[in-house]
Amino acid sequence: MKTVEFRLPQEYDKSFIVFQEIGQFFPCPWHYHPEYELVLVLKSTGRRMVGDHIGYFDAGDLVFMGPSLPHVWVNDPEFFKGEAGYQADAIVVQFVDAFLGKPFMEIPEMEAFRSFLLRSNRGMVIKGETREKITALMTQMLPMNGLQRLSSLLQLFDLLAHTTEYEYLASPGFVQNTQLKSSDHLRKINQYIMQNFQEEITLSEIAGVANMALTTFCCFFKDHYRVSFVEYLNTVRIGYACKLISEKDLNIVEAAGESGFNNLANFNRQFKKIKNMTPSEYRRTLNVV
Structure with missing residues (x-):
């Protein structure tokens, strides 16, 4: 199975990506990219593969992944056949670690989040109360612009930096790092x-x-x-x-x-x-x- 590099479009006046993927099914192939990525499934069911992990997703599934980790979300057959009765819907947030400049990521306030990013190379499924709070923030970010949007992202960072409500997905042997x-x-x-x-x-x-x-x-x-x-x-x-x-x-x-x-x-x-x-x-x- 060939892995391809796949990139989402970024608006010229935005420092990071907030993207809604909505359609009959999720079209992305088995792919990777240099950005960190947070994927929230709003509607749909199917299988997700992150590295060597194969699991199942449904509405509310929330996954965070580090750069260059291959992954794909594959909808159940009824979505491809147009028999699901509703469209697949997900929100994706992507950013590079220096999107606000390297010095910003090195300030003391970012230490806990830097540590979280180092652990994300295997991919994580986020659970519990953390998932509920992040879900609320991500759905509110879609119409936002400017500092309001950036402020919401920093709130996401804070929630991720201090949570223990997650499980690793890919194995250490797959990511080799x-x-x-x-x-x-x-x-x-x-x-x-x-x-x-x-x-x-x-x-x-x-x-x-x-x-x-x-x-x-x-x-x-x-x-x-x-x-x-x-x-x-x-x-x-x-x-x-x-x-x-x-x-x-x-x-x-x-x-x-x-x-x-x-x-x-x-x-x-x-x-x-x-x-x-x-x-x-x-x-x-x-x-x-």
């Missing part, structure tokens, strides 16, 4: 995993990289990643396998081997556990998108 602002231990651990996940990595080996005793490392890793080291490593490998299947069209056995699995049965088992579908089902899904 976590960019976490954290301790030197985490930086070394993550760098080692990303450079060596295609080979065998033992617990004692990675604990040595972190300069920790085995038990200390296991507790440290679980505290910071919220999963065990083996679970995280499998997530990285499966994400990379998805990338190989989608971008290089490798067969299942080749993708398993190149992503660090030397046992096909284990690869299939871990793929089903992490992606909720088999590798073959994942490939068929790509062919439909």
Whole structure:
């Protein structure tokens, strides 16, 4: 499945984009772009794919994505057939990180939002009260201009900067770049995993990289990643396998081997556990998108 760069039109007198996508179905292909993007579905149902994540959306779905993360929203068949009874409708907000100038993003008041942006490279589905507040702001922004519009965007930034009501979408192995602002231990651990996940990595080996005793490392890793080291490593490998299947069209056995699995049965088992579908089902899904 070929990824294309896709850009929304920006008005000459606007520093960022607020765009309403309304029609029989959402027309965008599997694509990426250099802007950060917030997508709010007002009406419609279907599947959304963000990186290697495949999920379902309906009215109220809200997703934030970092730059260059491939994605697509695919409406259910009744929309393509004109049988839904209503049009698909969504609001999209896009901006580059320096749209107000690089010095603005570096002021102390933007520190929390800068941290949020660093975490957004995997894409996030926003939930709860944060989603409700952002939905209200985005629907009000459509007719706005000037400082009123910019003020609403900064309110969005504040809500995103301080929320914990989100779930990551794409896996670390797909994006190949976590960019976490954290301790030197985490930086070394993550760098080692990303450079060596295609080979065998033992617990004692990675604990040595972190300069920790085995038990200390296991507790440290679980505290910071919220999963065990083996679970995280499998997530990285499966994400990379998805990338190989989608971008290089490798067969299942080749993708398993190149992503660090030397046992096909284990690869299939871990793929089903992490992606909720088999590798073959994942490939068929790509062919439909």
